[in-house]
Amino acid sequence: MDAVSQLPPRRSYHHGDLRQALLNAGVALAQEGGPEAVVLREATRRAGVVPNAAYRHFASRDALLQAVRASALSALALAMERELSRAERAGGQVDVARASLRAIGTAYLRFARTQPGLFRTAFTVAADPESALNPDATGRSGLNPFQLLGVALDRLVQAGVLPPERRPGAEYVAWSSVHGLAMLALEGPLRRLSRGQVRPIEQRLLAMVEQGL
Amino acid sequence: MDAVSQLPPRRSYHHGDLRQALLNAGVALAQEGGPEAVVLREATRRAGVVPNAAYRHFASRDALLQAVRASALSALALAMERELSRAERAGGQVDVARASLRAIGTAYLRFARTQPGLFRTAFTVAADPESALNPDATGRSGLNPFQLLGVALDRLVQAGVLPPERRPGAEYVAWSSVHGLAMLALEGPLRRLSRGQVRPIEQRLLAMVEQGL
DNA sequence: ACTGCAATGTATACAGTGTCCACAATGAGC
DNA sequence: GCTCATTGTGGACACTGTATACATTGCAGT
Numbered sequence: 103m104d105a106v107s108q109l110p111p112r113r114s115y116h117h118g119d120l121r122q123a124l125l126n127a128g129v130a131l132a133q134e135g136g137p138e139a140v141v142l143r144e145a146t147r148r149a150g151v152v153p154n155a156a157y158r159h160f161a162s163r164d165a166l167l168q169a170v171r172a173s174a175l176s177a178l179a180l181a182m183e184r185e186l187s188r189a190e191r192a193g194g195q196v197d198v199a200r201a202s203l204r205a206i207g208t209a210y211l212r213f214a215r216t217q218p219g220l221f222r223t224a225f226t227v228a229a230d231p232e233s234a235l236n237p238d239a240t241g242r243s244g245l246n247p248f249q250l251l252g253v254a255l256d257r258l259v260q261a262g263v264l265p266p267e268r269r270p271g272a273e274y275v276a277w278s279s280v281h282g283l284a285m286l287a288l289e290g291p292l293r294r295l296s297r298g299q300v301r302p303i304e305q306r307l308l309a310m311v312e313q314g315l
Numbered sequence: 316m317d318a319v320s321q322l323p324p325r326r327s328y329h330h331g332d333l334r335q336a337l338l339n340a341g342v343a344l345a346q347e348g349g350p351e352a353v354v355l356r357e358a359t360r361r362a363g364v365v366p367n368a369a370y371r372h373f374a375s376r377d378a379l380l381q382a383v384r385a386s387a388l389s390a391l392a393l394a395m396e397r398e399l400s401r402a403e404r405a406g407g408q409v410d411v412a413r414a415s416l417r418a419i420g421t422a423y424l425r426f427a428r429t430q431p432g433l434f435r436t437a438f439t440v441a442a443d444p445e446s447a448l449n450p451d452a453t454g455r456s457g458l459n460p461f462q463l464l465g466v467a468l469d470r471l472v473q474a475g476v477l478p479p480e481r482r483p484g485a486e487y488v489a490w491s492s493v494h495g496l497a498m499l500a501l502e503g504p505l506r507r508l509s510r511g512q513v514r515p516i517e518q519r520l521l522a523m524v525e526q527g528l
Numbered sequence: 529a530c531t532g533c534a535a536t537g538t539a540t541a542c543a544g545t546g547t548c549c550a551c552a553a554t555g556a557g558c
Numbered sequence: 559g560c561t562c563a564t565t566g567t568g569g570a571c572a573c574t575g576t577a578t579a580c581a582t583t584g585c586a587g588t
Contacts, residue, residue, distance in 0.1 A: 210323030271516055275496070310523070310528065
């Protein structure tokens, strides 16, 4: 994943693409240990550069964190898009719409499970409402995860499954449920359960959302 | 809240109740700035004691954090119990049961709103599944927040509102939804919204849970 | 091709953190 | 009243983020 950010002491004074190398290192750190693990000095170490060099590319440790966060959100968006494109292979419009919403939820929950470090980095914030607006936080469609959920909900309206008057704000309740479950399974009371035990709960929750929306 | 942990340099070599003073200081710090703000040295400073003194009472900074977390969970449990007792003043068994579940959700969401620092401290974990089992994390009933939710769900079954076969695992989907919304409103896309704007979303979510359970 | 300058990486330094170790004061139990 | 386990102190270390001054470089314009 990161070819540039490795040990062999470069001979050129300039790094070439330090910003990207730092970002890669940051992502790797986040993957390994979540947001608190992305520490500036370690990133520069992995990039083979002195700590302060980072400040030529990121205003602060937090700025680096935000970039890593955007990258994580982008990865989630890509996963959602993959799952969405599978859903589109379903039958009629109604089925596709239903499958789309499920795809979003499924991708979200799987991402939380398979990439806990990135997931926590993406969502365990502490500040900065702007991060969601970051254009780097998108998939190939140019949409971020939240917007992709909106697409799925739009499809439900389009297909006549969801009454238009219930559309506004629907992403909030849908997102809440799935996000809450992900957190619960990641670091809450569900942590100890095996994937096989969590799966039915996931299904039940998705059903509740689909029905109760 | 903390009478002991203040500046006047004590004259006795021993503090008297340093453990409690540190805990109080820790809670205050969490209240002000969330989990990352509970820093050992600052707690000892507020207790008027040298940093290392803390290690006579807590094995590490994380041990202190866990204690603070338990305290925060306890505060939430107390808030839930207050709301529950109001729900019990409703009419018949069915109404009480329904009101109980809503009381839990309402208390949870309000706690997140009014005590964001403590809320994040309670739930933004990073480890330790045992914290939920901590006997200090309870209200007057001796039950922790999760168990109180269980009580409300039991009442729904008792009242014939929730079919017994749907009872197992119900706390997970209910908790997920409410917790997710709380996080969303605290540090997600809903952060910017006023309390008046969030309220209807809360109501809608609680309705969805009640109906879709 | 040479020169000057902006961009980028380095050196040094400081305050703040968690934590280890050796030492000092204290108060409870014989 | 002496002993000794408890509790608080002092000093140190490795680590963090970050500021400020300096070195090296590649590119722009002559």
